[in-house]
Amino acid sequence: MKTPLCDRLGMTVPLFAFTRSPRVVVEVSRAGGMGVLGVIATDAATLEADLDWIDAHIDGKPYGVDVVIPAQHVSGSGPMGSSEDLAALLPPEHVRFVDGLLARYGVPPLPPEVTAHEALKAWTDAASRDQVEIALRHPIKLLANALGPPPPDVITRCHDRGVLVAALIGSARHAAKQKEAGVDVIVAQGTEAGGHCGEISTFVLVPEVVDAVGDTAVLAAGGVGTGRQMAAALALGAQGVWTGSIWLIVAEALTPPILRDKLLAATSADTVRSRAISGKPARQLKTAWSDSWDDRASPGPLPMPLQFMLTAEAVARLYHAAERGLDNPLLTSPVGQIVGAMNEVRTTAEVMADLVAGCDAAIRRLNALGTARATG
Numbered sequence: 084m085k086t087p088l089c090d091r092l093g094m095t096v097p098l099f100a101f102t103r104s105p106r107v108v109v110e111v112s113r114a115g116g117m118g119v120l121g122v123i124a125t126d127a128a129t130l131e132a133d134l135d136w137i138d139a140h141i142d143g144k145p146y147g148v149d150v151v152i153p154a155q156h157v158s159g160s161g162p163m164g165s166s167e168d169l170a171a172l173l174p175p176e177h178v179r180f181v182d183g184l185l186a187r188y189g190v191p192p193l194p195p196e197v198t199a200h201e202a203l204k205a206w207t208d209a210a211s212r213d214q215v216e217i218a219l220r221h222p223i224k225l226l227a228n229a230l231g232p233p234p235p236d237v238i239t240r241c242h243d244r245g246v247l248v249a250a251l252i253g254s255a256r257h258a259a260k261q262k263e264a265g266v267d268v269i270v271a272q273g274t275e276a277g278g279h280c281g282e283i284s285t286f287v288l289v290p291e292v293v294d295a296v297g298d299t300a301v302l303a304a305g306g307v308g309t310g311r312q313m314a315a316a317l318a319l320g321a322q323g324v325w326t327g328s329i330w331l332i333v334a335e336a337l338t339p340p341i342l343r344d345k346l347l348a349a350t351s352a353d354t355v356r357s358r359a360i361s362g363k364p365a366r367q368l369k370t371a372w373s374d375s376w377d378d379r380a381s382p383g384p385l386p387m388p389l390q391f392m393l394t395a396e397a398v399a400r401l402y403h404a405a406e407r408g409l410d411n412p413l414l415t416s417p418v419g420q421i422v423g424a425m426n427e428v429r430t431t432a433e434v435m436a437d438l439v440a441g442c443d444a445a446i447r448r449l450n451a452l453g454t455a456r457a458t459g
């Protein structure tokens with residue numbers, strides 16, 4: 084099942100796992116795949132500690148870090164500016180709308196000692212670059228960027244250190260540009276994926292991107308939760324799969340149990356692609372949060388990154404309450420359509436073993452079809 088990209092990265096299973104949990108990163112990499120730590124809301128001290136912990140537990144296996152340096156945002160395509168500059172752009176009408184929602188749904192305030200949302204508010208070009216510097220001081224093998232290729236100097240710094248660069252795209256139109264920019268691994272993410280996504284399905288997008296970029300490695304993202312889906316992605320020409328949603332409900336995930344239970348109960352029809360979280364279309368669990376932003380009374384989401392900054396405290400309050408066992412109709416999470424198949428909590432190692440066995444079995448089945456035809 085190994086692909087050329089596996090050989091380049093020292094992996095035995097062509098599976099990448101995006102996750103906020105350092106423990107999931109370690110378990111996926113130890114099982115032969117690659118754990119990729121998502122660090123968008125992580126402050127510098129926590130990131131340093133998380134990467135130290137991973138280094139101490141991962142047995143030298145390869146892992147990656149995923150940052151979010153948007154190529155396009157409200158202030159154009161240059162650096163995003165300071166968080167204070169951006170905060171001044173939040174229209175009072177939008178601030179009132181969010182305050183009204185939180186009051187209507189009785190979301191408790193954060194206690195004064197909780198400052199987790201500050202990290203989200205400080206999601207600026209400068210903060211993302213600090214994250215890159217911290218990551219490059221650790222033995223990472225891959226740096227991924229969520230929204231377009233990272234800036235050229237970041238790509239050069241990675242390549243100088245032997246770190247491959249990955250970037251997520253949602254349309255084949257962007258593929259050649261990514262390759263030109265020096266991206267080594269293109270993650271073709273279909274509309275069924277959790278988080279930011281375009282409108283084209285994985286099944287259609289992956290072959291288009293594979294054809295557009297020649298020998299550059301392509302990973303299939305969006306809707307992969309079983310070994311059968313892994314095998315299908317390989318059949319489409321991908322050199323592996325990039326997964327996210329399925330790791331939200333494993334035993335080692337950081338997901339609060341209340342939210343995990345909502346995800347366990349959700350069907351594949353219970354997600355929506357909405358700008359309500361970040362200002363860019365992102366697939367998420369459909370709850371009163373996305374419904375409210377769709378409502379006629381809503382002022383409409385702000386562009387990226389303002390919507391993120393506008394809603395950061397609200398999200399922090401909802402999660403803080405959820406971690407204390409308080410559910411709320413507004414509580415949501417980015418998640419893909421694969422949520423309908425996420426029905427039980429298992430360890431990361433169990434999920435990995437299942438994916439590998441399922442992919443092997445699917446490939447054997449397909450090979451047998453070929454043999455039957457040849458002999459029949």
Ligand SMILES: Cc1cc2nc3c(=O)[nH]c(=O)nc-3n(C[C@H](O)[C@H](O)[C@H](O)COP(=O)(O)O)c2cc1C
Nearest residue numbers: 101229276277278304305306326327328417418419
């Ligand atoms: C909760 C959640 C948060 C995500 N946040 C990010 C992110 O910060 N950066 C990123 O590159 N991708 C992010 N993604 C997208 C994943 O990297 C991945 O592409 C996607 O989950 C794949 O589709 P799937 O959800 O069907 O597995 C997120 C996905 C989820 C489910």
